[in-house]
Amino acid sequence: MTELRTLKVALLGCGNVGAQVARILIEDADALAARTGARLQLSGIAVRNVNSKRDVELPQELFTTDAETLVKDADLVIELMGGIEPARTLILSALSNGACVVTGNKALLAQDGPTLYEAADKAGVQLSYEAAVAGAIPILRPIRDSLSGDRITRVLGIVNGTTNFILDQMDSTGAQFADALAEAQRLGYAEADPTADVEGHDAAAKAAILATLSFHTRFALENVHCEGITSVSAADIAAAKDAGFVIKLLAIAEKLTDADGGEGVSVRVHPTLLPREHPLAAVRGAFNAVFIEAENAGELMFYGQGAGGTPTASAVLGDLVSAARRLVLGGPQRTETTTGHVPALPIEAATTSYYIGLDVADQPGVLARIAQLFAEHGVSIEIMRQTIHKDAASNVESAELRIVTHRASEAALAATVEAVKGLDVINSVTSVLRVEGV
Amino acid sequence: MTELRTLKVALLGCGNVGAQVARILIEDADALAARTGARLQLSGIAVRNVNSKRDVELPQELFTTDAETLVKDADLVIELMGGIEPARTLILSALSNGACVVTGNKALLAQDGPTLYEAADKAGVQLSYEAAVAGAIPILRPIRDSLSGDRITRVLGIVNGTTNFILDQMDSTGAQFADALAEAQRLGYAEADPTADVEGHDAAAKAAILATLSFHTRFALENVHCEGITSVSAADIAAAKDAGFVIKLLAIAEKLTDADGGEGVSVRVHPTLLPREHPLAAVRGAFNAVFIEAENAGELMFYGQGAGGTPTASAVLGDLVSAARRLVLGGPQRTETTTGHVPALPIEAATTSYYIGLDVADQPGVLARIAQLFAEHGVSIEIMRQTIHKDAASNVESAELRIVTHRASEAALAATVEAVKGLDVINSVTSVLRVEGV
Known part of the structure; x- marks a missing residue:
């Protein structure tokens, strides 16, 4: 066997994922060399404190x-x-020195991606970041390469394991958000400060990255409308369940065409009702999945572990081996050039269905008045269901009304909900949630 | 904008998929050019009869x-x-002329893949075949590139839509195989001569391709053990359902290590019981899905449309754009080199669980004798359930015994089943099916 060329690999950071990447680079050195055509030599690991305790035992001199x-x-x-x-x-x-870069830094990519992409383009080197979205799941490469001859129309992703675990707990046990969060923290699925996860910020960064690759246009965090799951109640989950839905925090990027044929992309993160038979509804616990609709391919789904040191290390190493293979082959590296220029749309321009729960007065004509009000706002009702409760002690009757609308603009839906609140026959609006997959 | 280079694309064949590929190349020429950096000019379509009627209207001069x-x-x-x-x-x-080739020809790849791979290696050009396995689902590229830094241990695929449709029909309606096949034919999911699908030959070709990429070793059709679904009865499906399983035709490729540390790969296609909560169990109708277990990534699943002209065209165009991008960039093409040399194992060396249905004499001591016989063959029983039926008219009692074993070698399981058949207390062996995912 001829002597293989050696490529020097610098690792920056040695947390949960970094430590596993280092371990695999050392343990699987021979297999990686065989597949790459070069020895991948871990030349060093940059950390803040060289004496910190690590999850994995690694040579101190690195x-x-x-x-x-x-x-x-x-x-x-x-x-x-x-x-x-x-x-x-x-x-x-690194890029300006001509090194290929592999990163999992979703926050940086979402905030300042364009600067990085342009630097990689200028230097003619590869910047890869499969690990930044949905951990171990190969999703960015399929979007970028496998679907490069197709037109993606919509991406729906469960891309945050913490919130999926919490919502799944609430759905299966009936727990309130706070209790499910505490359980997630106890099991290590949620951090002590869960803000980035439960407020949707982590999912929003991933939504920006997915939208950028899917629509060949650079979207940043500021283009993403973001709502978290802190206001989702056990009652919301129960009502959704009763109506045949499950609530998931979805990262959504979809292309919309307005009446004049103008195109735009709505990028958003919010709790969403999905029919229980939708493939994403079966994604349990801390798992992630990304559902893609493309003009020719139709519906695709990619499912797997969205976090964890070892799974995420798999994605990092896939990027590393791919970039190294190209270094071995020679010739210019693949870089990203955005060819599309589709504007990001504000949330008001998105079209969704709404699920609306109302506590209404139990008197004749209420349904008709509410239906009339929806019609006036141009929002079409798909399902309207009234349940009468009678309090056994007081003998007082109350009525609960659940409405699922057809797809309409966010602006029209928001205006309708505002108007409904003003009706004298409405005691309270108990929940307003968006619906997808119907 | 600078003048783009033109790349000439020759299309061989204009059936279901070919016609859609031609349509998209013409209709989406501008978008494809923007993403590729070159104009992809369809230079001609080779067919047997230029005057045949096509699904899609295409310029006759092509x-x-x-x-x-x-x-x-x-x-x-x-x-x-x-x-x-x-x-x-x-x-x-084409390869020897230095052209990149995109094909969806699974039969050719499974039968004579090595000849093609070597020709591509020698010419230094790309041979891509994403469309050959699981239609629109990006699966080969994720295995080859995204998981290139990981070690795949097992692949379980629903890769034939016809048989999945038939088994799903049988499961949901209780139909017999022949009726479900007729329904599949009526709806266009099965061909007039369904042999290649229902006997598992189509799935076996795909299993060989999946195994080759997953284990970096060339496997051909002759390395695949193949059983179809023609002998799966409505009673098998009902019994499986009753025990919490669903029957799927799976293409399986898994790495096995023997007692001496020797490694081998078992590649096989057979009807398989899967627990209803397994992600593959939810794959309905003519959909396809591939479930992958990797050392670091853990469990991954890829789901989508496995057939159809337009979905499969999406996979063809993804390969085409990727190859064309490299032609535009310059530098050597990526070719496949197999770096592993893991032997293909015969079916006897595979380890699976078995589900065995027995019609037994209703007399004391039967269970003990059967359990003893399993123990003698070194096969451990996981579940044993006896149901007593009484015929109301004759008052004759019969007993049905259902056994699920732990994983054992095929050889030991086959020997056990043979021995069971010889017991005088056994009226008949009603079904023997393999089980995965437990």
Whole structure:
């Protein structure tokens, strides 16, 4: 066997994922060399404190606090530090030195992706980030390459395991949000400060990345409308269940065409009702899945583990081996060039169905008045169901009304809900949730 | 905008998929050019009869019966004729001329893949065949690239829509095989001669391709153990349902390690019981899905349409755009080199669980004798359930015994079943089916 070329790999960060990447690079060195055509030599691991305790035992001499020097001498740089700085500066430095970069930094990509993409284009080197969305699931490469001859029309993703675990717990046990969150924290699925997950910020960053690749247009975090799951109640979940739905936090990117043929993309994250028979409804616990609708391919779904050190390391190494293979083959690296220029639409321009729960006065004519009000706002009702409750003690009757609308613009739906609230026969609006997959 | 380079695309075959590929190449020419960086010019369509009626209206001047001349002048060749010859000769001619080839010809790849892979390696050009397995679902590229830094341990695929439709019909309606097949034929899901589908040959070709990519070793059709679904009865389906299982025709490729640490790959196609909560169990109708277990990534599933002209065309165009992008960038093409040398194992070496249905004499001690016999063959029983039926008219009692074993070698299981048949207390063995996912 001929002597293989050696490629130097610099690893920045040694947390949960980084430690597993280092372990696999060392343990599987021979198999990776066979598949790459070059030895991938881990030249160093940049960390803040070289003496910190790690999940995995790694050679102490690999650790350094001098990330800049490490990056200067690398053929391939893996950035797993997270956060904006110094990750951004180090990635830009690596790219301008001609190194290929693999990163899982969704926050940085969503906030400042265009700067990174342009730096990679300019240097003619590859910037890969499969690990940034849906952990181990190969999703970005299929969108970028396998679907490159198709037109994606819609992406619906369960891309945050923490919130999916919490909603799944609420659905299966009837727990309230706070209790399900506490359980997720106890099991290690949620962090002590769960804000980034439960407020939808993590999913929003991933939505921006998915939208960018799916629609060949650069979308940033500011283009994503974001609502978390903190206001989803056990009553919402129960009512949804009763009506044949499950509530999921979805990252959605969809192309919309207005009456004049103008195109735009709505990118948003919000709790969403899905029919129980929808493929995404069966995604349980902390698993992730991305559902794609394309003009020719039709419906596709990609399912797997969305987090965890070892699964996410699999995605990092897939990017690393792919970039290294191209270095071995020679010739220019593949870079991303955005060819589309579809505007990001505000949430008001999105079209969805709504599920609306109302506590109404039990008197004749209420349904007719509400239906009339929807019609006046141009919102068509698909299902309207009234349930009468009688309090055994007081003998007082109350009526609960559940409405599922057809797809209409967010603006029309919001205006309708506002108007409904003003009706004297409405005691309260108990829930307003968006519906997909119907 | 600068003048784009033109790449000539030759299309061989204009059936269901070919006609859609031609349509999309013409209709979406501008979008494809923007994504590729070159104009993809359909230079001709080779067919047997230029005057045949097509599904799609296409410019008559594109049609030719002279495939050889068309191939000689092409940068990219799409082979969708199917069958072994002349497809094989034309592909080899295209590769030796330096053209990249995209094909969906699973039969040819499974029968003579190594010849094609070597010709592509030698010419240094790309041979892609995403459309050959699971239609629109991006599965080969994720295995080859995204999981290139991981080790796949097992692949379970529903890769034949016809048989999945038939089994799903039997499961949901209680129909017998013949009636479900007739329904599939009526709806266009099964061909007039359904042999290739129902005997598992189509799935076996796909299993060989999946195994080759997953284990970096070339497997051919002769390495695949193949059983179809013609002997699956309504009673089997009902018994499986009753026990919490669904029956699917699975293409399986898994790495096995023997007691001495020797590794091998078992590649097989057979009807398989899956627990109803397994992600593959929810794959209904003519849909396809591939479930992958990898050391680091864990469990992944890829789901979508496995057949149909337009969905399959999406996979063909993804391959075409990817190959064309590399032609535009310059530098050597990616070719496949197999780096692993794992032997294919005979079916006897596979380990599975078995589900065994027995009609037994209703007398004391029967269960003990059967259990003893399993133990003697080293097969461990996981579940044993006896149901007593009493015929109301005759008052004769009969007993039905259902056994699910733990994983054991096929050889041990087959020997056990043979021995059970010889017991005098056994009236008949009503079903023997393999079980996965438990």
